[in-house]
Amino acid sequence: xxxxxxxxxxxxxxxxxxxxxxWILVGGKVYDVxxxxxxxxxxxDVILAATGKxxxxxxxxxxxSKSARELxxxxxxxxxxxxxxxxxxxxxxxxxxxxxWAVPVTVVGISVVVGFLYLRKx
Ligand code: HEM
Numbered sequence: 001x002x003x004x005x006x007x008x009x010x011x012x013x014x015x016x017x018x019x020x021x022x023w024i025l026v027g028g029k030v031y032d033v034x035x036x037x038x039x040x041x042x043x044x045d046v047i048l049a050a051t052g053k054x055x056x057x058x059x060x061x062x063x064x065s066k067s068a069r070e071l072x073x074x075x076x077x078x079x080x081x082x083x084x085x086x087x088x089x090x091x092x093x094x095x096x097x098x099x100x101w102a103v104p105v106t107v108v109g110i111s112v113v114v115g116f117l118y119l120r121k122x
Pocket of ligand 1: 024031033036040041042043046047050055058059062063064065066067068069071072075
């Protein structure tokens, strides 16, 4: 069955950062919260400050209730395209770390073995 999910690239979010057109990215999902900005108990400024990037951390830090999480689902318009390139430095760093974690682990491992052999020889 074909899926009806809309996929957005992280760059798409940067075109929706205003009070009249506001999208946020939380937990891999994209939400159009334009209509909700004025009603948000935490104010519109916190949401506007979290646009154009992954706002999951800010959202979780605010300790949103279960009802807040249920409420937000009605504003969901799609998901982040998993193949879209990541933009922030921390995301890039995390991606590289996941990809190349074996390199520092191997270097440390070899150093430990060489150090051990060297000390035994003494
Ligand atoms: C559709 C998205 C969102 C919905 C439906 C939503 C809903 C709510 C609700 C209902 C509350 C009241 C407390 C609670 O029930 O948890 C709240 C508080 C709050 N929200 Fe959100 N929120 C959304 C997005 C965000 C985002 C993206 C941020 C941060 C960037 C944020 C920051 C806050 C903060 C800081 C409070 C605390 C306000 C206070 O206690 O003074 N919210 N939100």
